[in-house]
Amino acid sequence: MPITHLNDSHRKDSDDKKKIISNEILKDLYRKDNEIDSSNLNQNSNLISQIKLQNVKSLKYSGENLENYDLKNSKTIRNERIFELIKTENTIRTVKIKDIIKESKIIKTIVFNINNQENQGFLKPRAGQFVMIWVPGVNEIPMSISGYDNNYWSVTVKSVGECTREIQNLKIGDFIGVRGPLGNNFQYPNDYKEKKIILIGGGIGIAPLRCLAFELHEKNIPFVLIAGATCSNDSIFTKDFKNLNPNLVEIVYCTDDGSYGSKGVASEVFKDYIQNFSKDEISRFLVYTCGPEKMMYHIFQICEKFKIDIQASLERIMRCGCGICGLCALDPLGLLVCKDGPVFSSNDLRNLEDFGKYKRDLTGKKIPVD
Numbered sequence: 259m260p261i262t263h264l265n266d267s268h269r270k271d272s273d274d275k276k277k278i279i280s281n282e283i284l285k286d287l288y289r290k291d292n293e294i295d296s297s298n299l300n301q302n303s304n305l306i307s308q309i310k311l312q313n314v315k316s317l318k319y320s321g322e323n324l325e326n327y328d329l330k331n332s333k334t335i336r337n338e339r340i341f342e343l344i345k346t347e348n349t350i351r352t353v354k355i356k357d358i359i360k361e362s363k364i365i366k367t368i369v370f371n372i373n374n375q376e377n378q379g380f381l382k383p384r385a386g387q388f389v390m391i392w393v394p395g396v397n398e399i400p401m402s403i404s405g406y407d408n409n410y411w412s413v414t415v416k417s418v419g420e421c422t423r424e425i426q427n428l429k430i431g432d433f434i435g436v437r438g439p440l441g442n443n444f445q446y447p448n449d450y451k452e453k454k455i456i457l458i459g460g461g462i463g464i465a466p467l468r469c470l471a472f473e474l475h476e477k478n479i480p481f482v483l484i485a486g487a488t489c490s491n492d493s494i495f496t497k498d499f500k501n502l503n504p505n506l507v508e509i510v511y512c513t514d515d516g517s518y519g520s521k522g523v524a525s526e527v528f529k530d531y532i533q534n535f536s537k538d539e540i541s542r543f544l545v546y547t548c549g550p551e552k553m554m555y556h557i558f559q560i561c562e563k564f565k566i567d568i569q570a571s572l573e574r575i576m577r578c579g580c581g582i583c584g585l586c587a588l589d590p591l592g593l594l595v596c597k598d599g600p601v602f603s604s605n606d607l608r609n610l611e612d613f614g615k616y617k618r619d620l621t622g623k624k625i626p627v628d
């Protein structure tokens with residue numbers, strides 16, 4: 259047998275084994291999660307100390323001041339407080355996949371149930387925040403929350419490498435580990451109701467903006483969405499956006515090759531769009547953007563020229579996702595994309611020399627952004 263065949267079949271065997279192990283680990287964790295019965299909390303001191311131990315770990319991560327709590331004596335901590343403590347964002351929880359939606363050839367939305375018993379500890383997310391998705395034996399990677407309600411959250415995953423490929427191979431009923439919600443969210447300034455809100459997304463960057471679009475829609479806040487993609491096959495969420503009230507939402511689609519909507523990249527379409535408004539009207543714009551960094555940098559420059567407030571969601575390679583490893587640091591301010599971001603507003607963007615220019619590879623070395 260040629261050596262390449264040997265390699266291929268060996269790789270397939272080891273991939274299959276990895277998948278089986280990964281799902282067994284997660285199933286086991288899921289089972290354990292569900293063994294915790296909140297009604298026993300008063301009687302079961304063992305359980306309380308178990309939970310307490312988990313919380314010590316979570317608290318350290320979440321930066322709360324441990325000295326405020328008498329962790330040696332569980333009786334002094336009321337049950338409500340214990341549950342509140344469990345609700346920290348840095349606990350990995352096992353969740354079951356409820357649905358998988360194929361958005362394009364290489365993009366899938368994974369919908370998972372956050373509402374099993376233990377997992378009720380998930381904090382409510384806000385648009386712009388992300389989660390770390392853990393595939394045992396493969397990696398733990400950051401993904402924006404693309405949608406949420408009381409029972410389900412979703413992430414929309416573009417296949418670019420090993421872990422995203424593994425996530426895309428998962429089936430309904432499979433398990434993943436989820437840590438979050440992490441990072442900050444898109445902010446609504448006090449005067450946002452007087453603003454003309456514009457969302458500008460490119461490629462997979464439309465994922466957190468989908469979440470923001472639904473938040474704004476629920477609040478009955480009008481907005482414009484400029485959704486860019488390379489070609490019609492890559493234009494995602496078009497069905498979801500069709501369900502939004504057209505009296506509230508104006509959607510402008512664009513593709514690099516003109517195969518869906520206007521021809522051109524989202525930043526160029528935005529530049530053309532604002533030509534229709536007076537200087538006074540433009541000063542009331544508020545822009546939220548996510549997508550390729552070069553695109554966001556271009557949009558930022560346009561916003562600076564016209565004195566438009568902007569919030570941009572940045573991406574950096576992440577390891578810990580919670581402010582420990584420093585891989586996502588932005589020079590010269592040392593802001594961390596995972597803790598201080600991923601959403602940054604005009605004030606920060608102005609002072610970030612890395613923005614639009616440099617990111618770090620897995621070794622921490624600076625390399626140009628794509």
Ligand SMILES: Cc1cc2nc3c(=O)[nH]c(=O)nc-3n(C[C@H](O)[C@H](O)[C@H](O)COP(=O)(O)OP(=O)(O)OC[C@H]3O[C@@H](n4cnc5c(N)ncnc54)[C@H](O)[C@@H]3O)c2cc1C
Pocket residue numbers: 388397399400401402403413414415416417418419420421422423462465466572573574575576600
């Ligand atoms: C806050 C945040 C939110 C994100 N949201 C989404 C999302 O909603 N949907 C989505 O598909 N992707 C999202 N990403 C990017 C995603 O995390 C990476 O594509 C993923 O980690 C790649 O993992 P991999 O193992 O498949 O690829 P690898 O095999 O590790 O690498 C493949 C390529 O992806 C690049 N890459 C690796 N990690 C990252 C990273 N963290 N950010 C950017 N590029 C990376 C590598 O440099 C390489 O070029 C987000 C990233 C961040 C930081």
Ligand code: FES
Pocket residue numbers: 575576577578579580581582583584585586587594595596597
């Ligand atoms: S990913 Fe480790 S500090 Fe941000």
